[in-house]
Amino acid sequence: MAIFEQIFQKYYRSLLIYGLKFIKDEDDVRDVLQEVFTTVWENQKYKLEETHLKSYLFNSVRNGCLNYIRHQSVINKHAENEKWGLQLYELNFYKSGETSLIEKEDLGKIYSAIDSLPVHYKEIIELSRFEGLKNKEISEKLKIPLRTVETRLFRALSGLRKVLTGNQIFILMNLVGEPVRR
Incomplete structure (x- = not known):
């Protein structure tokens, strides 16, 4: 010892x-x-x-x-x-009824950021996120090449990533089919 x-x-x-x-x-x-x-x-x-x-x-x-x-x-x-799993759960939980306070606060910032995008990017984001259309469906609806849709969507999301927090991007990416509420 x-x-x-x-x-x-x-x-x-x-x-x-x-x-x-x-x-x-x-x-x-x-x-x-x-x-x-x-x-x-x-x-x-x-x-x-x-x-x-x-x-x-x-x-x-x-x-x-x-x-x-x-x-x-x-x-x-x-x-x-x-943390992300809980946020996704919260988003899904509130889809049927009133939006959570956190989501409401973030949605205002998300909508504002989307409004600041150039018109052709804004249109693609809204069709993709709020109407839940696939890239091919957006291409057919707007009568533009699929690759143009993909490029505009990529550039729009890149621009949004510069002004939104990670949490807000997460909410945006999970808004598929959500009505446009402003």
Whole structure:
């Protein structure tokens, strides 16, 4: 036990500083260090030769930090997917009745942004999003080539992405068949 305590005292501070290069939150780095030292204790790594032990500790901290970062990335991605899923659920829930307050607020901004588009882009967006027409149907209705419809739709959406938030774009993309409410 005395050897382990000496190793802990000797390396803890430098390992903490090293871990902070990967993870900015000190408490999270301390969690990684706790895992590393638990492994050292359980697997009796403290009995290793000094140079091997030092390499083991620093490699373990680096790997632990990288695993933590990967895990946080997965958690963040899951949270983002859940957020979009809830928003989609909310949009579908309110389709039959009154629109949610969030959607109402965003819809005003969306309609305003659409109104600011050139007429030929605005027309394509309205046919696509509000009337729910497919590109081929828009092409036939306006008597223009399909590729022109695709290009105008792409340019219209690109322009809207510059002025709308991600959430507003999400709402716009899920408005198919919604009546034009202004």
